[in-house]
Amino acid sequence: MKIKHTILLVAFILCAGILKAQQPENILAAVGTPPNPKVQVSWNRYNDHAAITDICKKLAAAHPNLVKLESMGKSFKGKELWVMTITDSKVGSGDKKPAMYIDGNIHSNEIQGSEFALYTAWYLAEMYASGNKAIMSLLADKTFYIAPTINPDARDNFIHQANTAHSPRTGLIPIDNDRDGTTNEDGFDDLDNDGQIVMMRRKSVTGRYKVDPTDNRRMILVSGEEKGEYELLGSEGIDNDGDGFVNEDGEGAYDPNRDWGWNWQPNYIQGGAYKYPFSIPENRAIVDFVMKHPNIAAAQSYHNNGGMILRGPGALEDLDTYNALDIRVYDALGKKGEEMLPGYKYLVVYKDLYSVFGGELDWFYGGRGIYTFSNELWTGYSMYNKTDGEDSQTQLYTFDKDLLMKDAFVDWHPFKHPTYGDIEIGGFKKTYTRLHPGFLLESDAHRNMAFSVYHAYNTPKLSVGEIEVKDIGGLTQVTAIINNERMIPTHSSQDVKNNIETPDIISLTGGTVVAGMIVTNRDMNFTVEQNRDPANIKVQNIPGNSFVTVRWLVKGGSKFTVNVSSKKGGLASKSN
CATH class of the missing domain: 2.60.40.10 (Immunoglobulins)
Known part of the structure; x- marks a missing residue:
């Protein structure tokens, strides 16, 4: 018993030492960072809806003169759509100041948008509280409306269920994708119950792939008459509904970024469109909020990936909407964004990517006259800070090995598949390729926050x-x-x-x-x-x-x- 008490005493002394080391007087704050934030948040991880709720409530409680938390409405499954109003309420009413609206995570697998929006709210409140004059002046003049996640149902599905990096992209309203009369019966199956949906491969004399001799994790396509060793069978899964196809009917299939009432087109023209404009409850709640806040002069939506600062129009048919005077403003903001966000490019959706009908970006500008950007977060440039091969498969493997200690890859391992027989399962985790590794998450969040602050600063004064x-x-x-x-x-x-x-x-x-x-x-x-x-x-x-x-x-x-x-x-x- 005496030994046990001694151990507890030593542990207490060590803990006391650790706590003392974390006191403000023991810390030298890095420039541009809140020196002693009231709300402690780790920005190297991703938060589900419950954790987002907790952070929002803590910010509102810690900074009552700056942060007001309310719900815009409820998601399809009943989750609150939180929005924070951030302004210096001692210097004028927030709804009488020019405002910046920010949201993230309209696509459920594009989850870092929520962290970037949350980081913006946290940074504004904590830097104001630390006495930063630039932020104090900004919040005296401006208001921020920040909605961290506008697709919380599918966000939680992505975080807590086995998924790939690309699923579920959409919301969770059930849709029968394969038209067999039932919904959601043939989604991904986590065959080995490791929490990851990766790839399936099997040896085959007619296979077109071989193992990369320089990295045995990677499969490469053979060329010419060269013989392959493997065939790739797609993502983990089985044919749940017996129709001969695997993984074709998962949860949800509509695209919440094709649901907006500007140049909307039905599903047979614009894949992913739902019943009619604003038929998705989350989007309807946002529209109602924006219409009640005519002071919104600027907006930012966070997506992933590719390192892009996007403006409309989403489709060529809408080209005349964006006239020369407004484009001058967009160009000035976008070019500054390229300076602030290394590796990001300022682009136009329809011209540099593809056509989008019924997008949030176009409704905010076309329907409300609000200067709006959609940033595609995460770029391969951030891996080695160079543009050569920034999107290559090779770099994904070398970066994982060099900087992530191979934590992003599930090694190939055998599995007995009920249909395919002896196969192997392996591949990149869902938190890689589209999402920031932890150590780069805060850095890019800060840069995107600064771009949004620059945008907000340039609303009218x-x-x-x-x-x-x-x-x-x-x-x-x-x-x-x-x-x-x-x-x-x-x-x-x-x-x-x-x-x-x-x-x-x-x-x-x-x-x-x-x-x-x-x-x-x-x-x-x-x-x-x-x-x-x-x-x-x-x-x-x-x-x-x-x-x-x-x-x-x-x-x-x-x-x-x-x-x-x-x-x-x-x-x-x-x-x-």
């Missing part, structure tokens, strides 16, 4: 500049300049063209307004009068990095106040 008051004989002429100090206008050209959002209102108080006008050329005294409600001048747009000039003719008064109200530009006020 309005101020009232010069106010000129001039006596013109019986009346007072008040002229005011309204500045937009950022790149993004208060209304995109798509917004102006389609009258999506209400005009900006520039108001004057302090006297009886008898006339109000927009000044189109101050030097030449050219104006356009607004005949109705002259005290509240309606302006279609305040351009980015520019200004508008307005004027009133007023009876009485000498002290005037100019107020500006813009849905996407926020509020501004000044008195003479």
Whole structure:
């Protein structure tokens, strides 16, 4: 018993030493990092919906003046669709500030989008709490709406069930893919119960594959008259429904990124489309949230993979929607993104990838006039920081061996298959090829966070500049300049063209307004009068990095106040 007590005492002393080493006074914070975060999160792993919920709730509890947590609605299976509102609530109401909307994980196997969105929320809150002036200024001016996962049902399926890196890509509403009258009866089968769905191979005299002599994990296609040793049989599985096919009818088959009400097409034209636009409950909840928050001026959706900063249009048929003025804004943001995200390329969906009808990206811009990017996270460039062969199969094997200690591969091992007989099972785990290895996850999360912050920073920032008051004989002429100090206008050209959002209102108080006008050329005294409600001048747009000039003719008064109200530009006020 004495020995046992001694061991416990030693353990206590060691633990006490460890705890002391973790105290703030014992830590030298790296630059650009919260020095002593209230919410401790490890950013080298992936979180299921329960863990995401826990992190969101902890952030809201630890930073009540910054983070508000609410649910946009429920998923098909009843999970909460969490969204965090992040802003300095002591400096104005969040719904009156220009806002950035961020979501991730619309495709269920593209899970790191949730970690990137969560990291953004965590970083903003913790850096504000640490006294970082740049973040404090940002959250005084802007609002962030961050929805970590918008496909939580299938996310949990990917994390907790045996899957490949590519399944399930979709949601979990049951669909009969093979049209045999039943759903979900022939999905993947974890034959050896190791939690991984990898590949099946068997020896065959007619096989077209052989083992790579430089790496016995890899199968390579033979050429010419060379004889192969193996045939590949696809992913692990059996023919559950006896129709002669394996793995063709898993859980869900609709694509939630083909469900949006902009250039939507039915399934026979756009594979993956569901019943009608916004027929998927998760997307319907997002649309309702966005419509209730007209202050959203910028948006970011996180996908994987390939290292891309994508903008629309998704299809050639929609090319005219993206006009030159808006493309200038997109180009400026996208090119900056290429600098901030090594290995990423700024691309256009339809031109550089493929056609997408009914995509989230296009609805946000086309339907709401919001400047929106979709980042395809993870690029092979990050493996060795070089572009040569960045997507090659060879690099996947060497990187796993050199830097991951072969943790990404399930070694080939024998199995008796009920249909194929003696086979071998092996291959890359589901957490490789599309997803970040742990040690690279936080680095890329930080860079993508910074790009989103840059985007949000460049949403409109309005101020009232010069106010000129001039006596013109019986009346007072008040002229005011309204500045937009950022790149993004208060209304995109798509917004102006389609009258999506209400005009900006520039108001004057302090006297009886008898006339109000927009000044189109101050030097030449050219104006356009607004005949109705002259005290509240309606302006279609305040351009980015520019200004508008307005004027009133007023009876009485000498002290005037100019107020500006813009849905996407926020509020501004000044008195003479």
